Amino acid sequence: MISEATRPRIAFQGERGAFSEEAVAQLLGEDVELVPCRTFEMLFTAISRGEADQALAPIENSLAGSVHRTYDLLLEHSLYINAEVVIPITHNLIGCADSSLDGVTAVESHPVALAQCESFFAAYPKIKRIATDDTAASVRHVVETCDPTRAAIGSRRAAQLYGGLILREHLEDHSENYTRFVLLTTMEETAATADKLSLVLRLAHQPGALARALDPFARRNIDLLKIESRPIRGEPWQYHFYLDLHASTHDERVTSALCELERQTTDVRLLGCYPAARRSVIETHHK
């Protein structure tokens, strides 16, 4: 057995059993010390507060889109992305030990989870929905109160952790429901296998500025995987642009494209260069 001291401490947002915890397990295995953080702010300060070595933040869901809070906090903190992971979001209806689907009259979960299970609620119109702050906390609450009329929507991991009974699997309306997370550290290191690069930049507001900023990559055949714009606080209708590129700083084409970009704008920050997530399937993901 490895001693506590050598296990990396990984911060994630939510309670034990959250989807973020599943993402930690998929990326780093089970031999880590889990550091649950109540808020995104606490997640982003967990390393500087000495509570964690690395932090895993959700950055994008394939249905809901970008997680704005993570994008904004990336800018406020000096952390680097050194890995990413994608997990399928599968929703389970979880009750306490003696419950059955027929007896359930109310289901609680995070509003986003409830909204992703519309077809279930349409099939059971008498079941009331109760919005809560956290999927995993809802599972814990349902198991603890032991009321067979109540169930929660959450992860399989939460059901196992809190001793809940899975009453139905795959409540999600859309099977192509994935969340991507980024692993944040204080050290800028680029793995030899890195093939994805994230940066944030600010452009002068003039015609063609964004086209010019993308051109150094386009001309070198470097693929833009994602662009996200976020408002600059205090400067209405001005934006930071976040780019994800299929690129590595080990590649000379990429470093010269970055140089060219930096000659255009002084406001470029590399957020990280890391191996893109391979979509490994940890559980069969079919309805």
Place this chain on the structure above:
Amino acid sequence: MISEATRPRIAFQGERGAFSEEAVAQLLGEDVELVPCRTFEMLFTAISRGEADQALAPIENSLAGSVHRTYDLLLEHSLYINAEVVIPITHNLIGCADSSLDGVTAVESHPVALAQCESFFAAYPKIKRIATDDTAASVRHVVETCDPTRAAIGSRRAAQLYGGLILREHLEDHSENYTRFVLLTTMEETAATADKLSLVLRLAHQPGALARALDPFARRNIDLLKIESRPIRGEPWQYHFYLDLHASTHDERVTSALCELERQTTDVRLLGCYPAARRSVIETHHK
């Protein structure tokens, strides 16, 4: 007095007194028939259901960013943007007639409004926050229950409409807090004064695709005002791009840039060409 039949019926999301209603008033004046819609879905179907002539949808806040729901619904419905308006978001603490700030122990409002008044809650740490669905509904509720320990955060318009007492003005943390709304109709018409163009497009996933799509505008010195990407449902990590350009279809440079874009991708849809909002100040907006 103008008869009901000739007044345009304008749908907006929220209850009477919502910020959206303020936006309707600023854009179209008071001589309209207001059609409150409970949900964004109802807002976008109000015209086809014969309940409204036009619909006003919030599309962007200068602090929180894009309103994803509006972007996604623009794609699902065949409506055109024919105007936009920007209003300042100023938060007021509103109690019932006999209340005073000293007696307030709980404040209710929409979570976004509560989150934009952090400095107020920091100054009054004993006041409890209660999240609700709607700012205006919170004001109505507080006035109706007539409990002097309860207050709501909402618009001046809501206070006037429901007979609430403004206990404090400008609770918002950031004064540069504006929301932009778009007016939607079924008819594609372009005013002679139109100077802003919105379109949505889908690109082949290949290196340089976005740079190439922006190039026809950049080369012609046409300013890109905003770019927004939204995930395509069922196709993880593929996106629709929404562009706002400083451009009019009355301008030949613009029509030839659009032709050039359409030769690259068949998946371009014009969302509207309309006069950009001038930031008219309806109330002094200083703390």
